[in-house]
Amino acid sequence: ELLSRSIPGLIADPLRFVTAPAVVERLSKDFYWYSPVLKKQLEDKHAEAVVQPVNVEEIRNILRFCYKHDVPVTPRGAGTGNYGQAIPLHGGLVLDLSRMDRIETITEEGVAICEPGVRLGALETEARTRGRELRCYPSTIVKASLGGFLGGGSGGIGSVAHGGLRDFETVRAVEVVTMENEPQVHLHEGAAVHDILHAWGTNGIITKIWLALTPKVEWAQCAAAFDEFASAYNFSEGIAVGSEWTKRVVTTFEWPIPSYFSPIKSVAPQGKHLIFFMIAEAQLAMLEQAARSAGGTVTHSGAYSGLRTTPLLSDYTWNHTTLWAIKHDDAYTYLQCGFDPDRVREQMKLLKEKFGDEILFHIEFMKNGAGRVIPGAIPLVSYTTEERLNEMIGTCREIGVFVANPHVNNVEDGGRFREDHVQLAAKRRYDPKGLLNPGKMLSFQSETEVVRT
Ligand code: FAD
Structure with missing residues (x-):
């Protein structure tokens, strides 16, 4: 009621305020159902309405109103996150930023200055016309937004060479709008970007981004199959770690994972463990030779001509691997x-x-912040019970395997919360009432509960 009466007057076009239940439901959800645990927890959660601002002034108007009336606000890019990051736990408004999708410029030094709703695929395509490309991107590149990647993502294709999104000053600066009586616009530059990155939209609305790109490479794709997983692993590790190789993807799959890639069955021989590479075109022949010498069979090799290349092997890597497996059998997580x-x-x-x-x-494989290439992993798990899943996570941690738990719905337990608590400190400053994506930053929640009781 209150929202329908007031919000349309705060934006230039009232049609950008949406209450149609089916649309609100759709724009309240992301890919949380990857986790059987989150599926149960979050399926009945949704906003009361959605608003689609087109500029900072509209965002400030909306936040000013919501602050005054204690209305929760959950920012949203494209809603492709897997942790239920963009799902409002306490109703209120979804702030859909997809209409703020301008690429302002790409500077001579190779920094893209963009609005948060720009799709990563559009940015990559534009960057390549200017001799640059993204340093790293999620396998959801075509759909995902840059703001959502900063808010909830971590890395992906390209991370084997350039690390994750938060490494090597890839994000140069972000502009954020605060949730206060009089919403402010702040610029976070240099190390201060970490106050805002991967905070799931809980401590400010990102409205502009300065993203460092890298010189573009002419890429090729290659797949190699091995009889033994150990041989596949050893070969892939050598390429990933070897600084002489220019690569964007090095992904190794244990059989039967490749059997789930239904559109590219010819690339995945029965019973073989598979590696997918995106490698500099100039090194393709050398890579094929090296794979054969290591006992592998090259099952695909070809040019890469952008995101429309068919087949696009990167469509089967990172968390797309999980998607193919779930399509085959929804007991996988x-x-x-x-x-x-x-x-x-x-x-x-x-x-x-x-x-x-x-x-x-x-x-x-991905480069860590210290510059070492390490074997990251997104293993498939046959889900039976939550207890068994937690047992597996516990065993991983006991034997020294780091786990960013994708079956929780809060920033801290997801594994990317900063030990220096800068995201929490920013939340205290920029969202004192705790109205931005409430319930997702537990350390803030427990503080406010202490104050209230
Ligand atoms: P959303 O899901 O809309 O938002 C993510 C979070 O950011 C939410 O908490 C939201 O509130 C917040 N947010 C959004 N916009 C803003 C803003 N302007 N200001 C402040 N907060 C904001 N992730 C990876 O990192 N690497 C991968 O390789 C990868 N592969 C994937 C594969 C599949 C098949 C799927 C389903 C997901 C994958 N993901 C991956 C997760 C996700 O796709 C990416 O992290 C993506 O970048 C999220 O972008 P989005 O626009 O969809 O964000």
Whole structure:
């Protein structure tokens, strides 16, 4: 009632305020159903209405009103997150930023200045026409927004060379609007970007982004199959770690994961463990030769001509792997792990001994913040019960495997909360009433509960 009476007057076009239940339901949801645990927890959660601002002034008007009337606000990019990050737990408004999708400029130094709703695919395509490309992007590149990637993502294709989104000053600056009596616009530059990154929209609305790009490379794709998982792993690790190789993707799949890639069955021979590469075109022949020398069979090799390349092997990597598996059998779910590069073989052996084929290895190599390429992993898990899933997570942690738990709905337990608590400190300053995506930053919630009781 209150929202319908007031919000349309705060934006230039009242049609950008939406209350149609089916649309509100759709724009309240993301890919949370990847997790059987979150599916149960979140399926009945939704906003009361959606508003689609087109500029900072409209956002400030909306937030000023919501602050005054204690209305929760959950920002949304494209809603492709897996943790239920964009699902409002306490109703209120979804602030859909998809209409703020301008690429303002790409500077001579290779920094893209953009609005948050720009789709990463549009940015990559534009950057490549200017001799640049994204340093890293999620496999949802075509749909996902840059603001949502900063708010809830971590890395992906390209991370083997350039690290995650939060490494190597990839994000140069962000502009944020605060949730206060009089909403302010603040610029966070340099190290201060970490106050806002990966805070799930709980401590400010990102309205402009300065993103560092990298010089573009002419890429090619290649798939190699191996009889033994150990041989596939060893070969992929050598390419991922070897600084002489220019690569964007090095992904290793344990059989039967490749059998779930139904559109590209010819690339995935029965019973073989598979590696997908995106490699500099100039190194393709050398890579094929190296794969054969290591006992592998090259099952696909070809040019890359942008995101429309068919087949596009990266469509089967990162969390798209999980999607193909769930399409095949919805009892699959996943974990997000980081193996210790010095103990990875022993750690994989321990997990296999304890869990057998309940866990299937899907390795994604990525450079860490210290510049070392490490075996990240998004293993598939055959889900039975929450207890068993937690047992697996517990075992991983006991043997030194890092887990960013994708079966929780809060910033802290998702594994990317900063130990120096800068995201929490920003929330205290920018959202004192706790109205931005409430319930997702637990440390703030517990503080306010202490104050209230
Ligand atoms: P949303 O889901 O809309 O939002 C994500 C979070 O950011 C939410 O908490 C939201 O409130 C907040 N937010 C959105 N916009 C703003 C803003 N302007 N200001 C403040 N907060 C904001 N992720 C990876 O990192 N790497 C991968 O390789 C990857 N692969 C995936 C594959 C599949 C098949 C799927 C379903 C998901 C995958 N993801 C991956 C997760 C997700 O797609 C990405 O993180 C993506 O970048 C999120 O963008 P989005 O626009 O959909 O964000």
